[in-house]
Structures are given as structure tokens and as C-alpha cells.
Amino acid sequence: MTAKAWGGRFSEGTAAIVEEMNASIAFDQILALEDIAGSIAHSRMLAAVGLISAAEQSDIETGLTAIAADIRAGQFAFTVAREDVHMNVEGALADRIGRAAGRLHTGRSRNDQVALDLRLFLRRELTRLGRDLARTIADLCKLAETHAALPMPGYTHLQRAQPITFGHHLGAWATMLARDLERLLDTRRRLSVSPLGSGALAGTPLPIDRHRVADELELPAITMNSLDGVADRDGALETLSTLSILMVHISRIAEELVLWTSQEFGFIALSDAFCTGSSLMPQKKNPDIPELLRGKAGRVFGALQALLTLMKGLPLAYNKDMQEDKEPLFDAMKTTRQCVAILPDLLAAMTVRPERMSDALKDGFLLATDLADYLVDKGVPFREAHHIVGAVVGHCVLSQKRLEDLDLETYRSISEHFDSQVFSALDVSRSLSRRNLPGGPAPEAVRTSITHLRRELSALEARLATGGPSRLEQALHEGTPLP
Numbered sequence: 001m002t003a004k005a006w007g008g009r010f011s012e013g014t015a016a017i018v019e020e021m022n023a024s025i026a027f028d029q030i031l032a033l034e035d036i037a038g039s040i041a042h043s044r045m046l047a048a049v050g051l052i053s054a055a056e057q058s059d060i061e062t063g064l065t066a067i068a069a070d071i072r073a074g075q076f077a078f079t080v081a082r083e084d085v086h087m088n089v090e091g092a093l094a095d096r097i098g099r100a101a102g103r104l105h106t107g108r109s110r111n112d113q114v115a116l117d118l119r120l121f122l123r124r125e126l127t128r129l130g131r132d133l134a135r136t137i138a139d140l141c142k143l144a145e146t147h148a149a150l151p152m153p154g155y156t157h158l159q160r161a162q163p164i165t166f167g168h169h170l171g172a173w174a175t176m177l178a179r180d181l182e183r184l185l186d187t188r189r190r191l192s193v194s195p196l197g198s199g200a201l202a203g204t205p206l207p208i209d210r211h212r213v214a215d216e217l218e219l220p221a222i223t224m225n226s227l228d229g230v231a232d233r234d235g236a237l238e239t240l241s242t243l244s245i246l247m248v249h250i251s252r253i254a255e256e257l258v259l260w261t262s263q264e265f266g267f268i269a270l271s272d273a274f275c276t277g278s279s280l281m282p283q284k285k286n287p288d289i290p291e292l293l294r295g296k297a298g299r300v301f302g303a304l305q306a307l308l309t310l311m312k313g314l315p316l317a318y319n320k321d322m323q324e325d326k327e328p329l330f331d332a333m334k335t336t337r338q339c340v341a342i343l344p345d346l347l348a349a350m351t352v353r354p355e356r357m358s359d360a361l362k363d364g365f366l367l368a369t370d371l372a373d374y375l376v377d378k379g380v381p382f383r384e385a386h387h388i389v390g391a392v393v394g395h396c397v398l399s400q401k402r403l404e405d406l407d408l409e410t411y412r413s414i415s416e417h418f419d420s421q422v423f424s425a426l427d428v429s430r431s432l433s434r435r436n437l438p439g440g441p442a443p444e445a446v447r448t449s450i451t452h453l454r455r456e457l458s459a460l461e462a463r464l465a466t467g468g469p470s471r472l473e474q475a476l477h478e479g480t481p482l483p
């Protein structure tokens with residue numbers, strides 16, 4: 001006979017091969033402390049409404065607290081025979097306190113239990129990720145300010161386009177990541193809802209108090225449909241979408257670091273600690289970490305795709321397929337956290353090479369647009385000015401000259417709108433300082449944008465500081481007395 005929690009109606013044991021496939025304990029044990037927090041909150045509620053006695057509740061809470069200590073110490077023996085994290089914890093509780101453990105699952109199903117655990121896990125992980133992301137954004141703001149006046153070429157189609165500043169470019173990175181932080185907080189808020197009380201799918205006739213459990217776990221709301229409560233994995237899907245977009249941004253930042261450390265660009269150098277060599281070519285110094293950051297995006301996108309495919313077309317409510325949500329989700333979370341955590345050190349490992357940036361500004365006619373704008377100032381319609389400057393560039397290409405190498409006569413032979421002021425239009429720092437509109441690359445505009453971004457960041461940090469894991473979960477993670 002089987003000793004399974006659900007074994008009552010079974011007369012044969014589970015086949016070993018089935019047990020192996022069915023069990024999720026190898027990967028869902030990561031939810032153990034969240035599972036225990038949910039169980040303690042549930043047991044307190046059960047006692048409050050009189051479904052279990054105060055003495056039974058106390059035994060349950062003491063037992064679960066001791067199990068949490070074992071888990072923290074790495075001394076808890078998770079076993080495949082007990083299938084998943086929920087039954088491992090409940091089984092261990094029964095080993096410790098005996099019969100009273102059997103009352104813990106009153107008015108609850110593993111279906112609403114796992115839905116709750118995932119939400120608590122995501123709330124905690126998103127909070128941790130958010131903190132690291134906020135630190136990166138703050139570092140980028142500082143760097144952007146330092147380099148607010150350092151000219152570099154800006155690109156479109158990876159062709160030199162117009163002068164910008166390095167600070168402006170770094171500010172773009174910070175702005176992208178600030179949107180990610182906001183998305184992450186929005187995701188966290190939406191998923192911070194308690195599904196407990198949904199039961200297996202149809203709630204429970206027992207007089208439980210759903211709000212009390214939610215309050216205990218500092219979840220601001222409860223789910224309002226028991227079918228949806230156990231069938232919904234939007235929180236996981238949305239988290240993976242949010243992480244995917246964040247990884248798009250990280251991969252773009254990483255790609256620019258790869259480009260800029262190349263000999264072709266040489267705009268920055270990375271310290272040896274962030275690079276590796278080649279086993280064959282003695283001269284090589286490769287930007288492995290940016291390359292890995294670029295590559296790891298694929299894993300996170302894969303997780304999103306896996307979960308979308310998993311959930312598509314599933315009938316309500318719970319289906320065992322949904323057990324497959326965990327590995328990709330956990331891997332994507334871990335991967336993204338690792339990538340974000342390394343960013344501040346990676347930025348600190350960067351040495352800027354202003355001379356390479358200014359060399360790159362010399363060729364490529366980056367001031368051609370400024371020349372057209374100069375003609376516009378003289379009253380020439382922009383389309384005409386564009387055409388005239390196109391002819392100037394064509395002339396330079398043929399004669400292998402730069403815009404500033406042509407004399408006034410040559411300019412005037414192309415258009416009589418040119419006068420002696422033309423050369424003042426051909427100055428990088430003048431070009432930059434004139435682009436002093438909100439969001440522009442002028443040093444002053446860059447500083448203003450950074451001030452704005454910092455204000456936004458403090459608002460996001462304030463949101464981050466509340467709405468995270470409950471005190472109960474924190475105490476279980478830290479091993480401090482339970483509130």
C-alpha cells in the first residue's frame with residue numbers, strides 16, 4: 001500500500017518511472033520557505049475561525065518554524081517519494097508533530113497552495129531584482145553626469161551619424177533600465193494577490209477567512225474567482241515578459257560594449273578582470289562578460305516562449321502541465337538576476353578613451369546636418385539645404401577632403417547661400433551645445449535629463465521599499481522570530 005497523501009483510493013503503489021516524472025521536488029524545493037509562510041498564515045487563520053484549536057495551531061507553527069530552520073541550514077532531506085515541496089513540508093511536519101499536522105490542509109488544496117507560493121516567490125525575487133536594477137541605474141546616472149560633455153559619434157545603421165556625448169548615450173541606457181524597473185514594479189503589484197481559498201477549483205464550504213490570510217502575508221487583495229485563482233499563471237507570464245524586455249536592453253548594452261572594446265572602435269577598454277584570453281592567439285583579450293550578457297537573453301526569451309506554449313489552450317482550472325511552469329521561470333529569474341547583478345561592476349571596469357571618440361568624429365561628415373541647419377538659419381528651405389549639403393559631401397568624397405577642408409570659394413561655387421560663417425557651423429562642441437532642447441545631447445540638456453531621471457528613480461525606489469515580501473516571509477528567510 002502506498003503512503004502517499006492522496007493514496008486513500010489507490011491499491012497499487014506508483015511505478016518508479018512514474019514517480020520520477022511526476023515529482024517536482026528536484027526544482028520546486030526553491031519555494032519551501034514561501035510554502036511554509038503560506039502554511040503558517042493559513043494555520044493562524046484556521047485557529048482564528050475555530051477550525052483548529054490554538055494548541056494545534058501552536059504545534060503546527062512551531063513545527064513549521066523548525067522545518068524552516070532545517071531548510072535554511074541545508075539540513076532538510078527533500079525526498080522524491082513525497083513528490084513536491086508541499087507534501088515534503090507537510091510530511092516532515094507530520095514526522096515532527098504527529099496527527100495535528102493532518103489539520104493544516106483544512107480548506108486548502110495544493111492547487112491554491114502552489115498558486116500562492118509562486119506569487120510570493122515572484123514578489124520576493126522581483127523585489128531583489130528591482131534593488132539591483134535601481135543600483136545600476138543610479139551608477140549609470142553618475143557616469144552619464146561625469147561624461148555629460150564628452151563628445152562621441154552617434155550612430156544610425158551603425159554608420160556615423162551626428163555628434164552626441166558619451167553621457168547622452170549612457171543616459172539612454174539608464175532610461176531604458178528605468179522603464180524596466182517600472183515594469184517590474186507594475187508586474188509585482190499585479191501579482192501580489194492571494195489565491196488561497198480557491199481550493200482545488202471550487203473554494204470550500206468551511207468558514208475560512210480569506211482576507212485574514214492575505215493580511216497575514218501582506219497581500220493587498222484576494223483573487224475573486226476560484227477557477228481563475230488556481231488556473232492563472234499571468235504573474236509568471238508577465239514576469240517573463242518583463243524580464244525578456246529587460247534582457248533585450250541588457251543585450252543591446254552588452255553589444256555596444258563588445259563593439260566599443262573592439263580595435264575598430266576602441267572607445268572604451270575593459271579591465272582584465274572582465275575579459276579572458278585565447279588559448280591559441282596570445283594577443284587576444286576578449287569581452288566575454290558582455291558577450292555572455294548578450295547570449296543569456298536567449299535563455300530568458302526561451303523561458304517566456306516555453307510558458308506561453310505551456311499555457312496556451314489549457315482548459316480551466318488546474319492541469320498538471322502547469323507543474324512545467326517552474327523550471328523555465330526559475331532559470332530565467334536566476335539568469336536575469338545574475339546579469340543585472342554584474343552590471344555595476346562591469347560599468348566600473350570600463351575605461352573611457354576620449355581620444356578615440358574624438359578621432360572617430362573627424363571622419364564621416366557628422367556635421368553635414370549642422371551645415372544644412374546653418375543654411376536653414378539663412379532662410380533656405382530644409383529640403384533645398386539638404387540637397388546643397390549633399391552636393392558638398394559628394395565633392396568632399398571625390399576630392400578626399402573633410403567639410404572643414406574646403407575653402408569658402410568652393411562652398412560658394414556650390415551655393416551662394418554660404419558665407420564666411422560656414423566654418424563656425426563645423427564645430428563639434430558648438431553643434432552639441434546648440435542641441436540644448438529637452439532630451440537633447442547638449443551637455444546641459446544631458447545634466448537636466450539626469451536630474452529628471454534621478455527624481456524618477458527615487459519615486460521607483462520608494463515603491464520598491466513597500467509591497468515586497470511580508471514580515472512573516474522575511475523572518476522565515478532570515479531566521480529571526482516570527483511576527
Ligand code: ARG
Nearest residue numbers: 024084110111114320322323
Ligand atoms: N507540484 C504541483 C505543481 O507544481 C502542485 C499542484 C499539484 N496539484 C495536483 N492536483 N496534482 O503544479
